[in-house]
Amino acid sequence: MANIYLNLSLYSFDLHIHTTASDGIFTPSEIVQQAVDKGLKTIAITDHDTIHGVQEAQSAGIQAGIHVIPGVEISTRFQKKNIDVLGYGMEDLDLLEELLRPFREARTHRAERIVRKLCQLGMPLTLDDVKEFSGDHLIARPHIAHAIVKKGYAPDLQFAFDHYLGDGKPAAEDKLQISVEDGIKMIHQTGGKAVLAHPVYLPDRSWVPLLLKHPFDGIEVWHRSHSWKDSEYYLLLAEKHHLFVTGGSDYHNPSHKLGDFIKKPT
Structure with a gap:
């Protein structure tokens, strides 16, 4: 596993980033400039339940020489728990935008x-x-x-x-969530790959293999909240279930570190 860390350190990517299109505080163009400043070569814009920031980021990425992967983070629910499903590389963005319309309307309500x-x-x-x-x-x-x-x-x-x-506070209201199956289907239907996001946020580790019974294509092994031991466990699960692996900072604001999400082995 230590060798994996050394190999990963040679790469410069961040595949979990939010912008002002959802709950991030930086515009897509600002994100691209920050990625340039960090020396990143590949990023993915993964806003919550919307792809409105993707086109701006891709245009800025072309100018800056950074590869911007179209992404999304879909709000789903499984056994009364929030489950985020990341989507990458969707090809039919017009169809995806239409499929995501109920989320936009629900957010307004x-x-x-x-x-x-x-x-x-x-x-x-x-x-x-x-x-x-x-x-x-x-x-x-x-x-x-x-x-x-x-x-x-x-x-x-x-x-x-x-x-x-916050959840349980006087003005709190639930957001629209669909089933995990429907979230994955939405991503597959538009030509993308579905990834289980930040599994460390699940109630406990037993939930991960349970969720991986769904037709996920990958798992987010590296995340700013994952310890080295967490990532080691998720990597073993990925190998067992023949899933590809991703990683990202889940960047929203300056309290997070863009491109910094792989913990050193202890």
């Missing part, structure tokens, strides 16, 4: 419900206040958090999540 709850909690807010931060992109909770902070209802984004928007 969810935002409306959250805004109503915030108003009932004594924090007058409008959807236009939120769209000031989301623009024409899919509305995510960080956009609402930004609006809360701007209105002076919270000192920072973390406070907004901890007190109002």
Whole structure:
């Protein structure tokens, strides 16, 4: 396994990145420039339930000499737990955009419900206040958090999540999720490969082989939250199930490190 680390260190890629098209704080073009600054050669834009950032990133990538893989992270559910399914290399992006339309509409309705709850909690807010931060992109909770902070209802984004928007908090609302099977089917139907995202976030390790009974093509072995031992275990599972492996930082903001997600062996 130590030799694998040495080999991986020769590569420069990050296959799990979010932009302002979902809940990241950098535009797709800004992400590409940051990738250039980091010396990355290949990246994938994997926004939540949308591919709106892909075209801008690919155009910027052509200019910068960076390969940008079209990606997406689809919200699914299995046994009442959130399961993220990464998709890579989808060929029919027009069809995928149409298949993802219900997610976009559901996110808008969810935002409306959250805004109503915030108003009932004594924090007058409008959807236009939120769209000031989301623009024409899919509305995510960080956009609402930004609006809360701007209105002076919270000192920072973390406070907004901890007190109002986080799971189980007074203004929380569930997002649309489809079955794992349907998420994988959506990716395959549009010519892509489906990957089980950050398995370390599952309730426990027993869930990983259980989920791999679904027709996944790959597993995210390397992630900023994976220890070396975690990645070692996931790599063995990938070999057992004949899956390809991926890795990424799950980059959203400066608290994460673009291109830095492979832990050294201990």
